[in-house]
Amino acid sequence: MKLKIFILSFFQICFLQAQLSHKVKELAKPLDSISYAESSNIGIAGEKSIVYDYFKKLSAIATNDELYYFARNGSNSLKFYSSTELFERKDNRFLEIYKYHSENPFTIRYQSGCVISRSNITQLLKSHISSKKYLFTIRNEFRAELKNNTLSTNMKKALKQIEKDCKKISMKSIEFYLAEIEKIDSEK
Known part of the structure; x- marks a missing residue:
């Protein structure tokens, strides 16, 4: 029985690997051996993350199927970034990936700004x-200040970026995913 599962898994991985476009494979190479992830800006000075930028280039051309493959089979970095991108794209396979990582946990080093932590991947995904939910709260507060004409120029710039980030996903989707994750976590 175990042999059958191994053979089936092997062929599935080989088949999916064959489905990755050449360009996606090339863009994934720098991330394929990286075992950590970073936010878009890191360090005390908020420098742009090279690792994050590599993934953003990859995600710009990768299909959801390719991201799904990386979320299951890539390096720790690719697993994390691809999982979050599936969430951003509202691909319900994100929940399958979350459950998979919940059943097969591993820790990953993550740097956000100047803070470095080691966390279980499911904790990072949650x-x-x-x-994202908090970003909607900030957006709504900034919009209220904008209506009252009390928003500074810098905050207006920040609001534009927040509006751009909020366009990718709705609050309804966020609440759906949080509820589904809660169900998965309660099954443990």
């Missing part, structure tokens, strides 16, 4: 979704 944190990513929760931060």
Whole structure:
């Protein structure tokens, strides 16, 4: 029985690997051996993350199927980034990936700004979704200040970026994913 599962898994991985476009494979190479992840800006000075930027180039051309493959079979970096991108794209396979990582946990080093932590990947994924929910709260507060004409020029720039980030996913989707994750976590 175990042999059958191994053979089936082997052929599935080989088949999916064959489905990755050449360009996606090339863009994934720098990330394929990296075992950590970073936010878009890191360090005390908020420098742009090279690792994050590599993934953003990859995600710009990768299909959801390719991201799904990396979320299951890539390096720790690719697993995390691809999982979050599936969430951003509202691909329900994100929940399958979350459950898979819940059943096969591993820790990953993550740097956000100047803070470095080691966390279980599912904790990082939940944190990513929760931060999106918080972003909606900030957006609504900024919009209220904008209506009252009390928003500074810098905050107006920040609001534009927040509006751009909020366009990718709705609050309804965020609440759906959080509820589904809660169900998965309660099954443990």
